Amino acid sequence: MIVGETHESASDKPEHVAAPIAPSEAAEALKNGPVGAFVVSAIAVGLLFIGWMAFYFFLFIPRGPIG
Amino acid sequence: MANPLPDGVVPEEVVVRTERRWVLIMATMLAVMMLVIVVTGVSGALHPASNVEVIDSRTLHLEGEFVESNLGTAIEPDGSATVRLIAVQYDFVPHCVQVPVNTPVKFRITSADVVHGFLLPDTNINTMVVPGFVAEVRTRFTKTGDYEMPCHEFCGLGHHAMWTRVSVVPAEQFSGMGVLERRRCGVR
Numbered sequence: 001m002i003v004g005e006t007h008e009s010a011s012d013k014p015e016h017v018a019a020p021i022a023p024s025e026a027a028e029a030l031k032n033g034p035v036g037a038f039v040v041s042a043i044a045v046g047l048l049f050i051g052w053m054a055f056y057f058f059l060f061i062p063r064g065p066i067g
Numbered sequence: 068m069a070n071p072l073p074d075g076v077v078p079e080e081v082v083v084r085t086e087r088r089w090v091l092i093m094a095t096m097l098a099v100m101m102l103v104i105v106v107t108g109v110s111g112a113l114h115p116a117s118n119v120e121v122i123d124s125r126t127l128h129l130e131g132e133f134v135e136s137n138l139g140t141a142i143e144p145d146g147s148a149t150v151r152l153i154a155v156q157y158d159f160v161p162h163c164v165q166v167p168v169n170t171p172v173k174f175r176i177t178s179a180d181v182v183h184g185f186l187l188p189d190t191n192i193n194t195m196v197v198p199g200f201v202a203e204v205r206t207r208f209t210k211t212g213d214y215e216m217p218c219h220e221f222c223g224l225g226h227h228a229m230w231t232r233v234s235v236v237p238a239e240q241f242s243g244m245g246v247l248e249r250r251r252c253g254v255r
Contacts, residue, residue, distance in 0.1 A: 043091075045093075061107065062191050063189065063191040063206075065111060065112055066115075066194075067116045067204075
């Protein structure tokens with residue numbers, strides 16, 4: 001950029017930030033809440049939970065107490 | 068410019084309901100994990116090694132249970148085994164010990180110089196070995212074989228080469244060994 005030249009950011013232009021969906025369509029899609037995000041989060045957290053349980057019962061417990 | 072998705076697109080009650088459900092799921096998961104830890108901990112007497120026992124690290128080789136002739140594996144009157152080791156830059160003494168399989172084994176370890184670490188793969192044993200204190204950990208080996216024990220607490224320039232070995236052997240083979248043989252694992 002040339003020194004002294006004013007620069008205007010384009011990051012807030014509608015073509016960069018606007019969702020490709022009308023507010024009315026967004027409202028219709030989200031009327032029951034963000035179900036899709038809920039499902040993705042539940043799967044991710046569920047896998048972590050299962051992993052924790054598997055480590056605890058199949059690795060830690062069989063190795064026995066040390067104290 | 069107008070926000071294409073202004074606040075209020077998702078009804079307030081839906082937002083509140085979603086957040087409440089998620090918090091409930093998280094709280095339930097945490098409660099289950101805590102319950103599992105407490106129940107198994109109490110019923111199985113699981114607790115960290117909490118032995119606090121002091122010893123004079125300057126006289127280990129002169130008197131007490133860590134004199135050289137007393138190191139290695141000893142069989143107690145109740146049939147369990149006690150392994151005594153000294154950690155020193157950069158080795159464990161003895162360098163290898165033999166223990167019987169399916170027998171309660173108690174490791175008693177102390178350091179003659181700096182802080183070392185003691186870790187046994189395939190067991191929950193993982194403790195620091197601090198000069199002036201005796202670390203005591205227990206386990207039971209259910210499979211025969213060699214278990215390599217690295218020092219896992221940086222103890223100086225030779226730390227990476229500091230390791231020793233526990234050789235788990237059948238009980239009948241162990242009972243036929245002499246005291247010195249229990250401290251050796253042969254040339255490898």
